[in-house]
Amino acid sequence: MKYMLLIYAASDQQNSCTVEDWIAHEKEMKDAGVLVSGHSLADLVTATTVQVGPDGRRSVTDGPFAETREVLGGYEIIDVPDLDAALEWAAKCPGSRDGGAVVVRPIAEF
Amino acid sequence: MNVEQVFREERGRLLATLVKRLGDLDLAEEVTSDAIEAALRHWPVDGVPDRPGAWLLTTARRKAVDRLRRDQVHAARLALLQVEVSRADAPVAGGLPDERLELFFTCAHPALPEEDRGALILRCLAGFTTPEVARAYLVPVTTMQQRIVRAKKKIREARIPFRVPDQDELPERLPGVLQAVYSIFTEGYAAQRPDLAGEAIRLARILRALLPGEREVTGLLALMLLVHARRDARAELLEDQDRALWDADMIAEGSALAEAALTGGHGPYGVQAAINALHDEAPDFASTDWPQIVALYDVLNALTPSPVIALNRAVAIAMRDGAAAGLALLDELAAEPKLRDYHPYRAARADLLHRLGRSAEAAQAYREAIALAGTEPEQDFLRRRLTAVEGQS
Known part of the structure; x- marks a missing residue:
């Protein structure tokens, strides 16, 4: 079963985790054979939003829809047996600390 | 044993076993119902089989094969199940395996909304129908139906x-x-439904049999027994209750369990049980062991600090050291947001003011409590206290 871990950082709080923590976390997931893919995202100021209206017109705007307190900073897709295993990996993710949060979403199977 | 009793004992156990085998709560519930329906048809005619649990399990597994056959998507699971069914036809030693503990942990999983966990436990482990669960939580049947469907969807799809x-x-x-x-x-307590409170006690007994070494399971069972023991007298405040109406057997059982729960360690349920044991064992309100109760509230407040515990502690101190000491502590709590609209706080203050002879202030505090009280019996009760105070001023 695949789950996406959406890693949100609190915009008003500095995450104390170091690059080494993230590298160690990635290595642990790879060694356990659960990591499908994962990336961290560039700074929010680099984000651009695209919407296409009913008339087919494209609108391109700077940034995301709204300023939110929590900013999506990256994601991981993992393949594990059940939700408890996914929650365990979410708790190990450095992004879950210091006011950050990891949202666990099962990937839909069709 | 009649047919109804057999189902009551076996339903949760059968469902748990089937969830384990089928890996699907919905399918397991459907075939549990199918099997019970079949039993209702056959048993009155053919008699209750020697091992009702094994009979129900075999029947339910066959029903599962039938249902899965109609649904080709589940072909892989079907192959596994057919092996199981042929094995199940061989005589099973003993009763069903008890896998209800797994089901308890699934129903109360932290990923599910807190308000749905009790509902799922009633549905899956107590064998309640959805309308019965709805009545227990005082919500419309359709609301409860939606909540249960949503919770089961999450169990299934988030795995x-x-x-x-x-x-x-x-x-x-x-x-x-x-x-x-x-x-x-x-x-059950709030709705004055002793049957529902009794069901919670039955569930705690099952849980204790499954986790005999966990002191807080024992503590919870003790707490519920010691509160439930006073059910027939609860129309009055503790101090006015007719103690002859209390259930002596239940008190004896609860006290012994409370002691077991507090041997070699302690948790919040065990401590609350001990407080209730002291109340239940006292011959009357005044001779209750108040110093011990105050000490237990101190322990409880250290384990799980809360303004409500502080309120109860202040009332116990009023009994130990006098109304003035209790009132001083209550007034220190006046700024607590959780107590501002909490009518027992106003009522406790009113009682202490009344005991100190400050009748006008007591009457005012009773009026505030009446305005905040949620239910008719609570308001009635407070109005009687108010009338008594006004008679004196």
Whole structure:
């Protein structure tokens, strides 16, 4: 079963985790054979939003829809047996600390 | 044993076993019902089989094969199940395996909304129908139906597992299960439904049989027994209750369990049980062991600090050291946001003011409590106190 871990950082709080923590976390997931893919995202100021209206017109705007307190900073897709295993990996993710949060979403199977 | 009793004992156990085998709560519920329906048809005619549990399990598995056959998507699962069914036809030694603990942990999983956990436990482990669960939580049947469907969808699609947490996870996960069972009890208590409170006690007994070494399971069972023992006298405040109406057997059982729960350690349910044991064992209100109760509230407040515990502690201190000492502590709590609209706080203040002879202030505090009280019996009760105070001023 695949789950996406959406890693949100609190915009008003500095995450104390170091690059080494993230590298160690990635290595642990790879060694356990659960990591499908994962990336961290560039700074929010680099984000651009695209919407296409009913008339087919494209609108391109700077940034995301709204300023939110929590900013999506990256994601991981993992393949594990059940939700408890996914929650365990979410708790190990450095992004879950210091006011950050990891949202666990099962990937839909069709 | 009649047919009804057999189902009551076997339903939760059968469902748990089937969830484990089928890996699907919905399918397991459907075939549990199918099997019970079949039993209702056959047993009155053919007699109750020697091993009703095994009979129900075999029947349910066959029904599952039938249902899965109609649904080709589940072909892989079907192959496994057919092996199981042929094995099940061989005589089973003993009764069903007991896998209800797994089901408790699934129903009370932290990924599910807190308010749905007790409902799922009633549905899956107490064998309640959805309308019965709805009545227990005083919500419309359609609302409860939606909540249960949504919770089951999450169990299925997010794949909430059917497993007992490891020993090192247990301290994190067990309180959720206990809280869910206790919420059933408090619903029953608030709605004045002794049957529902009794059901929570029955569930705690099952849980204790499955986790005999967990002191807080024992503590929860003790607490509920010691509160439920006073059910026939509860129309009055503790101090005015006719103690002859209390259930002596239940008190004896609860006290022994409370002692067991507090041997070699302690948790919040065990401490609350001990407080209630002291009340239940006292011959009357005045001769209750108030110093001991104050000490237990101190322990409880250290374990789980809360303004409501501080309120109860202040009332116990009023009994130990006099009304003035209690009132001083209550007034220190006046700024607590959680107590501002909490009518027992106003009522406790009113009682202490009354005891100090400050009748006008007591009457005012009773009026505030009446305005905040939620239910008619609570308001009636407070109005009687108010009338008594006004008669004196």
